[in-house]
Amino acid sequence: MELLKNPGSFRDPSGQVYKYNNRIIRIVKKFGKNRYEFIKEQNLIKESIDSDFLINTEEIEDEFTNFKSKDFCYFLEHEKLDYISYPYEWGFQQLKDAALHHLNFQIFLLERNAILIDSSAFNIQFKNNKPIFIDVLSIDKYVEGEYWKGHSQFLQQFLNPLLLRSLKGISFNDWYKGNLDGIKTTELNSLLNLKDKLSFNVFFSVVLLSKLEMKNTRNPKAALKKINEKKPLSKNSYRGLLIQLKNWIKKLTPLKTKTEWDSYSISNTYEKEQENKKIQVIKKFSNKIKPNLMADIGCNDGLYSFESLKAGCKKAVGFDIDINAIDRAYKNSLENNFNFLPLYFNATNPSAKLGWYEKERESFIDRLNFDAVIALAFEHHLALGQNIPLEDTVSWIMKIAKNGLIEYVEKTDETVKRMLSLKGDIFPNYNQNNFEKNILLNGKIVDKTIISKTRVIYEFETN
Amino acid sequence: MNKILIITFFFTFLLNNKAFAYLDPGTGSIILQSILGAIAAGASYCAIYWKKIKNFFNKNLRKKDNKD
Secondary structure, eight states, rough: OOEEEOTTSSOOTTTTEEEEEEEEEEEEGGGHHHHHHHHHHHHHHHHHHTSBBBBEEEEESTTTTGGSSEEEEEEEEOOOOOOOGGGGGSOOHHHHHHHHHHHHHHHHHTTTTEEEEOOOOEEEETTTTTTEOGGGGEEEEEEEBBBOOHHHIIIIIIHHHHHHHHHHHHOHHHHHOOOTTTTOHHHHHHOOOOHHHHHHHHIIIIHHHHHHHHHHHHHHHHHHHHHOOOBOOOOOHHHHHHHHHHHHHOOOOOOOOOOOOTTHHHSSSOOHHHHHHHHHHHHHHHHOOOSSSSEEETTTSHHHHHHHHHOOEEEEEEESSOOOHHHHHHHHHHHHTTEEEEEEOTTOOOOOBSGGGTTTTOOTTTTTTOOOEETTTTTHHIIIIIIOOOOHOOOHHHOOEEEEEEEEEESSSHHHOOOOHHHHHHEEEEEEHHHHHHHHHHEEEEEEEEEESSSEEEEEEEE | HHHHHHHHHHHHHHHHHHHHHHHHHHHHHHHHHHHHHHHHHHHHHHHHHHHHHHHHHHHHHHHHHHHH
């Protein structure tokens, strides 16, 4: 069996993550030996796991002796998560919870004379709907007087994206996807008006920092001299910085913006009866397949995933283009304790391979790990709304998992009529007959349920 | 000789640029941390004293209440 290096794990010379027989192994290298031994001696791994900060991590002693070398000192095994998500796919509340998780973890560590050496938002994942820290080698010994090394990174990767939405009502996701370092303080500052800048917190963490950064770029030598003359930062000040940020972030809310889908599940054209029929189909399907991990494409506020989870599905990941729907879905799943992770997703421009060597962050297709998929009230938005050919729409959905449900919507449906009212009908091949043919090209039709005169749910199984 | 000088100049220029580019994002942050850190530490001291003052009055008021 071979150790396969994770292409996203290379920045820290103290250790890297490898895949080994579908297990996640972190190798501590010579450079990180002292750091790891400190973490281990202080019992920080166990304490952090017990306090729900760190992902389950265990040192493996005997199994990897063949791989041990001068450079490969320790082998740690991490609990494997079902689905890896990235900050640019999270909603506001998810990024906010991840930010608070990072700060709380740092406060927890500081009490034990340790710190986190960086503030990468990619070091946080969601497990059972809760944020969890995954990079154990980011923990290091606190040295009295030191400054918070990850401060600037924290602002770019957590605070600034949240402020963009909170102050300006602009969602951070597409911007973040374009720059994996997050949102630069100088860029955010350019968007702010006088009213925004009058807040104490915004003034210091955005306006002043932006001015300092600009000044230092122009005269780096003077900046370096100034820093060398700076007094050490006391532990109280370090903790104070973390607490001040935590109290501020806790209060942040998204600026109210209404999106197209805000009232979708409340005022759409379905009758309650049709919705109940759909729920029955989902329950039957979930009970039969019992998916370990299901994808819900166009999940809206998560209703159908929740029904599936109640009926036999173990975990579900929801995808939706509407950022407000993602926020609502996350809130609903937290309140009801559902194992459901909603993510921002644009099917016509899904997360691609990004970062260094185009391998650092995986694409949507690379991460497909689902044994079931549901796509209800979705295909017509691709085939008719986005002009994706019907055959591509169907084959794309069927690629997501072996078993699934797709709802077909006729052109005579009220929603479709509205969609085509200005655009005109430029889709001569869009009909139920062709829809069925396309399913049969990729697999078989297991079941077919008529929901209304214009809507049918197909259960498929791929070849 | 000239070649070596050009190469040395080129690399010095490049490396300097790199060092500045790497250093820069942190310099503003460190200056800001020293300002905010002092304010935050001051605020936590104030909070401790405020608590002490509150406790002092609460205690005295309670004593007074008990006497009443």
